[in-house]
Amino acid sequence: MTLFTRREFIKETGVASIALAAPLYLPNLSSNKKMEKNNTHFDVIIIGGSYSGLAAGMALGRALRKVLIIDNGKPCNQQTPHSHNFITQDGKTPQAIAALAKLQVQQYPTVSFFEGLAIQGIKTNEGFKIQTKSGKAFQAKQLIFATGIKDMFPNIEGFAQCWGISILHCPYCHGYEVRNKPTGILSNGTFGFEFSGLISNWTQDLTLFTNGSSTLTIDQTAKLKSKNIKIVENRIEKFTHEKGYLKHIHFKNGGTASVRAIYAKVPFIQHCGIPEALGCALNEDGYIQVNPQQQTSVAGVYACGDNTTRMRTVANAVSMGTTAGMMLNKALVLEKF
Numbered sequence: 001m002t003l004f005t006r007r008e009f010i011k012e013t014g015v016a017s018i019a020l021a022a023p024l025y026l027p028n029l030s031s032n033k034k035m036e037k038n039n040t041h042f043d044v045i046i047i048g049g050s051y052s053g054l055a056a057g058m059a060l061g062r063a064l065r066k067v068l069i070i071d072n073g074k075p076c077n078q079q080t081p082h083s084h085n086f087i088t089q090d091g092k093t094p095q096a097i098a099a100l101a102k103l104q105v106q107q108y109p110t111v112s113f114f115e116g117l118a119i120q121g122i123k124t125n126e127g128f129k130i131q132t133k134s135g136k137a138f139q140a141k142q143l144i145f146a147t148g149i150k151d152m153f154p155n156i157e158g159f160a161q162c163w164g165i166s167i168l169h170c171p172y173c174h175g176y177e178v179r180n181k182p183t184g185i186l187s188n189g190t191f192g193f194e195f196s197g198l199i200s201n202w203t204q205d206l207t208l209f210t211n212g213s214s215t216l217t218i219d220q221t222a223k224l225k226s227k228n229i230k231i232v233e234n235r236i237e238k239f240t241h242e243k244g245y246l247k248h249i250h251f252k253n254g255g256t257a258s259v260r261a262i263y264a265k266v267p268f269i270q271h272c273g274i275p276e277a278l279g280c281a282l283n284e285d286g287y288i289q290v291n292p293q294q295q296t297s298v299a300g301v302y303a304c305g306d307n308t309t310r311m312r313t314v315a316n317a318v319s320m321g322t323t324a325g326m327m328l329n330k331a332l333v334l335e336k337f
């Protein structure tokens with residue numbers, strides 16, 4: 001373990017906001033180099049080294065397991081300026097939270113890291129073999145997929161640039177910051193109706209943009225009107241913005257509207273296709289099916305975080321990662337005891 005001063009810590013990590021107390025005990029950061037020389041066999045390979053994968057890695061590192069975390073650095077929230085609703089880290093950048101988490105996991109000498117994309121998983125006699133895009137192959141008895149999901153944006157100019165900044169997925173994560181502001185919901189039908197009801201908790205200045213003819217029922221329309229929630233059916237041409245902060249919604253009929261933020265629920269695909277290729281069952285919503293121990297339908301394969309649940313928060317991802325790590329370790333213990 002290395003003793004760093006606060007200045008050295010900030011230099012090492014780039015994370016000024018978390019470097020509040022000095023001195024700090026920090027890990028020897030040379031574990032990557034050590035691993036890359038000749039270390040290819042592990043107890044567990046974790047694919048995905050964001051919040052959920054790092055939480056699993058910490059539980060397994062503390063259980064003395066030899067672990068490899070493979071990650072290609074594309075978490076779903078990377079564009080959002082501040083992350084909220086995760087106790088002790090409220091308002092930090094997503095990168096600062098992940099950097100501190102990684103730093104803490106790196107303290108455990110049996111945990112190694114590999115930066116890159118896992119592209120294939122094969123069942124072997126001893127367990128599993130994982131192939132990376134760069135041509136490396138690693139083996140492990142068990143796998144954890146903490147690979148998250150990939151949001152699929154509508155084909156509307158400006159949407160992707162505003163995602164996580166002023167086009168929001170979750171009021172619990174970002175609603176407080178735009179409370180009582182003019183707010184839109186991009187949705188339709190029963191989901192749009194229910195989403196409007198939820199968001200009315202944060203603001204009364206609410207417009208439902210159905211982006212085409214409304215599919216609300218007569219009763220739903222009447223209820224929204226009784227709550228002063230406006231319904232706009234114009235088709236959306238584009239969103240203009242400054243650095244992701246919405247300026248105007250431009251409609252195909254030439255009109256415009258202005259709101260501070262828009263909530264949208266977008267479809268998703270699994271970020272990583274390896275679990276499915278190995279035979280892991282997905283549920284009807286497209287999430288990897290897991291039991292309360294985070295075990296998938298394939299023996300020896302666990303999954304945790306966003307790829308398994310619609311309860312999409314950093315706190316849940318961490319909780320599930322911790323569970324996966326602990327339950328997987330217990331299974332390994334029971335194999336021998």
Ligand SMILES: Cc1cc2nc3c(=O)[nH]c(=O)nc-3n(C[C@H](O)[C@H](O)[C@H](O)COP(=O)(O)OP(=O)(O)OC[C@H]3O[C@@H](n4cnc5c(N)ncnc54)[C@H](O)[C@@H]3O)c2cc1C
Pocket residue numbers: 047048049050051052053070071072073074075076077078079080082083084085086116117118119146147148149151163164165169173174271272304305306307311312313314315317
């Ligand atoms: C725009 C936005 C803003 C958000 N804001 C908040 C917030 O304020 N507060 C909050 O609590 N939650 C927030 N969330 C939700 C939160 O970000 C997620 O719940 C959390 O990131 C899930 O963690 P995870 O580890 O499961 O997946 P992710 O964080 O998505 O990480 C998955 C990791 O797996 C890696 N990976 C995937 N496939 C492979 C592969 N084949 N090989 C190698 N690596 C791979 C990816 O590169 C990535 O690093 C937000 C989500 C979004 C989309």
